[in-house]
Amino acid sequence: MKFSSRIEACSLSPIRKFRPYVVAAETKGRKVLHLNIGQPDVETPAVFFDAVSTFREKVLEYAPSAGVESFVEAVREYYERLGISLTDDDILATYGGSEALQIIFSCILEEGDEVLVPEPYYPNYDTFVKVTGAVIKPVPTDPEKGYRFAAREQIEPCITERTRAILMTNPGNPTGVVLSREEMRTMAEIAMEHDLFLISDEVYRELVYDGQRMSSMLEFEDAAEHVVVVDSVSKRFSATGSRVGAIVSRNQELMGHAMKICQGRLCAATLDQMGAAAMYRSLSESYYAGIRAEYRRRRDTVVEGLRKIPGVQFRIPEGAFYLMVTLPVDDAEKLQYFLLEEFEDHGQTVMYAPGEGFYATPGKGRNEIRIAYVTNPEELRRAVELLGLGIAAYNAKRGAV
Amino acid sequence: MKFSSRIEACSLSPIRKFRPYVVAAETKGRKVLHLNIGQPDVETPAVFFDAVSTFREKVLEYAPSAGVESFVEAVREYYERLGISLTDDDILATYGGSEALQIIFSCILEEGDEVLVPEPYYPNYDTFVKVTGAVIKPVPTDPEKGYRFAAREQIEPCITERTRAILMTNPGNPTGVVLSREEMRTMAEIAMEHDLFLISDEVYRELVYDGQRMSSMLEFEDAAEHVVVVDSVSKRFSATGSRVGAIVSRNQELMGHAMKICQGRLCAATLDQMGAAAMYRSLSESYYAGIRAEYRRRRDTVVEGLRKIPGVQFRIPEGAFYLMVTLPVDDAEKLQYFLLEEFEDHGQTVMYAPGEGFYATPGKGRNEIRIAYVTNPEELRRAVELLGLGIAAYNAKRGAV
Numbered sequence: 001m002k003f004s005s006r007i008e009a010c011s012l013s014p015i016r017k018f019r020p021y022v023v024a025a026e027t028k029g030r031k032v033l034h035l036n037i038g039q040p041d042v043e044t045p046a047v048f049f050d051a052v053s054t055f056r057e058k059v060l061e062y063a064p065s066a067g068v069e070s071f072v073e074a075v076r077e078y079y080e081r082l083g084i085s086l087t088d089d090d091i092l093a094t095y096g097g098s099e100a101l102q103i104i105f106s107c108i109l110e111e112g113d114e115v116l117v118p119e120p121y122y123p124n125y126d127t128f129v130k131v132t133g134a135v136i137k138p139v140p141t142d143p144e145k146g147y148r149f150a151a152r153e154q155i156e157p158c159i160t161e162r163t164r165a166i167l168m169t170n171p172g173n174p175t176g177v178v179l180s181r182e183e184m185r186t187m188a189e190i191a192m193e194h195d196l197f198l199i200s201d202e203v204y205r206e207l208v209y210d211g212q213r214m215s216s217m218l219e220f221e222d223a224a225e226h227v228v229v230v231d232s233v234s235k236r237f238s239a240t241g242s243r244v245g246a247i248v249s250r251n252q253e254l255m256g257h258a259m260k261i262c263q264g265r266l267c268a269a270t271l272d273q274m275g276a277a278a279m280y281r282s283l284s285e286s287y288y289a290g291i292r293a294e295y296r297r298r299r300d301t302v303v304e305g306l307r308k309i310p311g312v313q314f315r316i317p318e319g320a321f322y323l324m325v326t327l328p329v330d331d332a333e334k335l336q337y338f339l340l341e342e343f344e345d346h347g348q349t350v351m352y353a354p355g356e357g358f359y360a361t362p363g364k365g366r367n368e369i370r371i372a373y374v375t376n377p378e379e380l381r382r383a384v385e386l387l388g389l390g391i392a393a394y395n396a397k398r399g400a401v
Numbered sequence: 402m403k404f405s406s407r408i409e410a411c412s413l414s415p416i417r418k419f420r421p422y423v424v425a426a427e428t429k430g431r432k433v434l435h436l437n438i439g440q441p442d443v444e445t446p447a448v449f450f451d452a453v454s455t456f457r458e459k460v461l462e463y464a465p466s467a468g469v470e471s472f473v474e475a476v477r478e479y480y481e482r483l484g485i486s487l488t489d490d491d492i493l494a495t496y497g498g499s500e501a502l503q504i505i506f507s508c509i510l511e512e513g514d515e516v517l518v519p520e521p522y523y524p525n526y527d528t529f530v531k532v533t534g535a536v537i538k539p540v541p542t543d544p545e546k547g548y549r550f551a552a553r554e555q556i557e558p559c560i561t562e563r564t565r566a567i568l569m570t571n572p573g574n575p576t577g578v579v580l581s582r583e584e585m586r587t588m589a590e591i592a593m594e595h596d597l598f599l600i601s602d603e604v605y606r607e608l609v610y611d612g613q614r615m616s617s618m619l620e621f622e623d624a625a626e627h628v629v630v631v632d633s634v635s636k637r638f639s640a641t642g643s644r645v646g647a648i649v650s651r652n653q654e655l656m657g658h659a660m661k662i663c664q665g666r667l668c669a670a671t672l673d674q675m676g677a678a679a680m681y682r683s684l685s686e687s688y689y690a691g692i693r694a695e696y697r698r699r700r701d702t703v704v705e706g707l708r709k710i711p712g713v714q715f716r717i718p719e720g721a722f723y724l725m726v727t728l729p730v731d732d733a734e735k736l737q738y739f740l741l742e743e744f745e746d747h748g749q750t751v752m753y754a755p756g757e758g759f760y761a762t763p764g765k766g767r768n769e770i771r772i773a774y775v776t777n778p779e780e781l782r783r784a785v786e787l788l789g790l791g792i793a794a795y796n797a798k799r800g801a802v
Contacts, residue, residue: 110534263528
């Protein structure tokens, strides 16, 4: 049977290959602490479950293709509170941020087109772009300069006549970089001057630390035709299993095309949208301040632990709940196998996401890792400690060979 | 801004253009009865809502990318009861039948490829195929022969070297055709001989009348590499808003590729899958017999009404909850505008889906309509009566001009 060359070019999750080794370690009675997953242990607000369980219709009907009205309205009001004026036509409900990206790419990409993405980047972007026949062209960044990318001299050399869009995650996954107002302005200007879509994945919007304000590319109204925001309730409300997101853009031609796909797949799940609407309506700035404080505490725990490990390099992440760390080892994947197969301390070991999976450029990221700080501070403290012990044991063994 | 030529080739729902006319009719105080929609008024089983509202975890986490385990297991057991043996690896949970189709097409289609679909067909297939850059090649059928398609002399002349798959809906939307065992065998043999995927959309599986048995292309184990079944709880359990479906195939290479996309979009909604699992587990043949009897009653009501309208032609539908009817008018779209703008009987009028939207071949279906029999028999009886009165009034007016 013949398959599409596009799907042949896609990959399964790079982290999957470690799964048998995790199982083997656990079978030996070892506890594996996880710094590799994006599933927070923060509780989903009760208001979500209340809304879902008090649904009183006899038939669970299709939602409108553009979204349940109360959800679209709640999203509009949420942006209004951020000082961003939208109409309901600027919002389409999707199955999470993932479907938002799939729909946007289906509207703008075809065979041979290019999307610029600063690397390291969220690996699933690759799948979404490749199934259209287009490719991601990575915008190089420098770990030593904190992975910043929003500068003309970094972006513009990568633009070709096949470039259709720039895709960025702000706050950044996996880097934790948060763009300054000036950097956002630069990105808007590049998009306008080169007539590109600027797809801004802002699903971590609330998670900014150190007094930064929550922001959105939608603030730049002169770039309205270019800016497309990807949004989701997954991280904002710790409801990753609800799969409710949105495309937000004032480009009505884009939204008209996106609506064709939304109608084609009929609608996003009705009950989940109702639960999401209830969260947007009921939870205010005090809720966001609470989760922000919680993740900040977790970030600080990880940072404090990393500072005790000789030779690691990193910048303090400004947002989201990830950071990239350069390790004093030859190869972070080899270290991961060592940690799962040979290492243990008091019956425990640790897992992270090796850095190479976040790069499109071959060989890059080999001694980098991504840490997700989504579990409780006590577990995080121990996990980072195990990382330090593991690195020492690994390098001692290599030196001894 | 430049958009994909593929999305430019897609259309918004053809029924949308009537929306302003419906609003205008309703503003004049008229009641519009609907024969055009696929949203049944049959109650969603309470067990769905019970499962969803008794969810007791504190965090609504991502489901596994392949599906919530209890859902996959429940689907496997459901097929087991149909006499079809599957492993969990043969099942991937999706956002309804729609995403199942999107994923399958992303795995097998690229620019210029062709999918054979007997016409008339479900119009959203067009969107799913066109966004990949492929095209639907319609297999012609004859209204006077009841729209049957599963014969070598109809299918084989349409196969070219770019044909990758045959897509069929069985039981049929919009035709109500249910394939006989011999016809299913023919389709399996054609797929095997020409090395094509046979994508069988079986979301109406339970809705077969007149003593036919529920069946599936999965019964033909010798065609296992070719058969891909699209399934969904939407119609089976009258839960269209839950968006839970599945890809079911024993072709492990296909499932491996599909898993790349499933991992890319992370998972389908967790709670909805739990509700769906509960329905599969709790509801037995007596439930299916009940809904089958209910839809059969509705079908018979529509058939009885249509028989009273002079000049209409149709075959009694064998399955699903639709039928195509050839009307004694020049143009079913013009009649629809007339019904909404000029016609009324005791303040009521009627709406259906004009036939042209179900054909890829230009000009075909102009005097045909699709009727969905998803509302209660009383309303259906009156709606069909209005159709007859409307046809008479329309033709009288045209004769008088």
